[in-house]
Amino acid sequence: MKNFPKISKVESFIISIPRDTPYMGPLGPGESINSRGYLVRLGNKSIYPDTDQSVLIKITAEDGTVGWGETYGIVAPSAVTSIIDDVLGPVITGRDPRDAVVIQEDLYDLMRVRGFFGGYYVDSIAGVDIAVWDLFGKLVGQPVVKLLGGQRMTSIPAYVSGLPGSTLDARLELARDFKARGFNAFKYHSAVSFDGIVTEMRTLREGLGSEAQLMVDLHWKFTAQEAIQLVEQLLPYRPYFVEAPCQPEDIEGQAHVGNNIKVPLALGEEWRTVYEYRTRMERRSMSIIQPEMGHIGISQFMQICRMANAFHMKVIPHASIGIGIFQAASLHATAALPNCPMHEYQHSIFDRNLKYVKTTMRCEAGAFVFPEGVGLGIEPAESVWQFVKKKESV
Numbered sequence: 018m019k020n021f022p023k024i025s026k027v028e029s030f031i032i033s034i035p036r037d038t039p040y041m042g043p044l045g046p047g048e049s050i051n052s053r054g055y056l057v058r059l060g061n062k063s064i065y066p067d068t069d070q071s072v073l074i075k076i077t078a079e080d081g082t083v084g085w086g087e088t089y090g091i092v093a094p095s096a097v098t099s100i101i102d103d104v105l106g107p108v109i110t111g112r113d114p115r116d117a118v119v120i121q122e123d124l125y126d127l128m129r130v131r132g133f134f135g136g137y138y139v140d141s142i143a144g145v146d147i148a149v150w151d152l153f154g155k156l157v158g159q160p161v162v163k164l165l166g167g168q169r170m171t172s173i174p175a176y177v178s179g180l181p182g183s184t185l186d187a188r189l190e191l192a193r194d195f196k197a198r199g200f201n202a203f204k205y206h207s208a209v210s211f212d213g214i215v216t217e218m219r220t221l222r223e224g225l226g227s228e229a230q231l232m233v234d235l236h237w238k239f240t241a242q243e244a245i246q247l248v249e250q251l252l253p254y255r256p257y258f259v260e261a262p263c264q265p266e267d268i269e270g271q272a273h274v275g276n277n278i279k280v281p282l283a284l285g286e287e288w289r290t291v292y293e294y295r296t297r298m299e300r301r302s303m304s305i306i307q308p309e310m311g312h313i314g315i316s317q318f319m320q321i322c323r324m325a326n327a328f329h330m331k332v333i334p335h336a337s338i339g340i341g342i343f344q345a346a347s348l349h350a351t352a353a354l355p356n357c358p359m360h361e362y363q364h365s366i367f368d369r370n371l372k373y374v375k376t377t378m379r380c381e382a383g384a385f386v387f388p389e390g391v392g393l394g395i396e397p398a399e400s401v402w403q404f405v406k407k408k409e410s411v
């Protein structure tokens with residue numbers, strides 16, 4: 018294997034796909050879209066684009082084989098493409114794609130002394146890492162999951178994430194529609210829970226029956242004591258888990274909630290490295306982790322999730338705004354794990370963007386259908402290139 022193809026070119030692209038209704042549903046009271054196409058959800062004070070925006074990474078090997086990656090480009094995507102184009106791409110040119118984990122570790126090391134061990138820098142590494150794994154799989158003719166230790170699952174149970182609708186009745190109706198199609202696990206977003214968090218869970222429990230699995234994303238809105246009090250009120254409706262009650266900086270608050278409620282606590286969508294997870298794992302802050310592939314990449318994802326298994330924690334991966342490439346990577350990684358009962362299904366993004374990728378990946382009858390083929394089993398379709406957005410200088 019002396020002449021195994023090396024990485025010869027790394028490119029990045031910003032994709033911005035228009036949508037009729039913003040992510041999480043219609044604008045709430047006092048919410049508006051600004052001149053840059055962003056809106057702030059007043060319920061969780063977070064900024065979102067009014068399009069489906071992400072960053073694609075294309076890595077070409079010496080023999081012309083192409084690997085695809087994707088990462089977060091939700092806001093300021095040019096920050097991500099600048100890091101990839103200026104720093105990461107040139108550093109890994111000439112490297113052997115079979116060294117995927119080593120490459121990820123080397124890229125992480127580059128900026129540690131300058132304090133860049135999170136945020137946009139690690140998002141950029143994540144997208145490159147996913148593309149390197151896809152290229153590795155294609156060059157050796159194997160699905161990525163087979164390179165990650167083996168495949169346990171070919172179908173991955175999915176929970177319906179978000180019930181966008183302008184009224185509670187409309188949201189319950191949407192959940193019932195999914196139930197009729199074979200889904201039985203639902204999570205609603207407290208940032209747009211305009212009728213109240215307890216009222217919404219009661220309505221869903223009464224409307225969906227005793228067997229449904231119900232979850233709520235608390236969107237970092239509460240102090241520890243407020244969260245404990247709120248979860249107590251949800252107990253009669255038997256939540257399967259509650260998510261993200263306290264602000265991410267409040268490590269002690271998270272642990273306090275996790276150790277004082279009678280419902281599994283799920284945390285982690287905003288953390289990017291094993292180091293951020295480790296401090297919470299040691300405190301037993303949560304019993305479910307929610308790693309986001311778009312922030313983490315495959316190499317870190319596997320390390321974090323296998324460590325979670327050693328702490329007897331479950332993995333229910335997060336799903337975010339993208340065209341499906343980091344979602345496919347998340348399914349490959351998840352399929353190799355012993356401790357993953359289900360994966361988030363971001364239906365309002367996932368389904369509409371499937372037409373912009375070539376893949377057998379689907380989500381139907383309550384589960385993700387695994388993407389077939391070598392590498393990640395997914396590539397951008399020709400139709401996605403109409404949505405390329407110009408990079409800006411940063």
Ligand code: MG
Nearest residue numbers: 234260261286
């Ligand atoms: Mg969340």
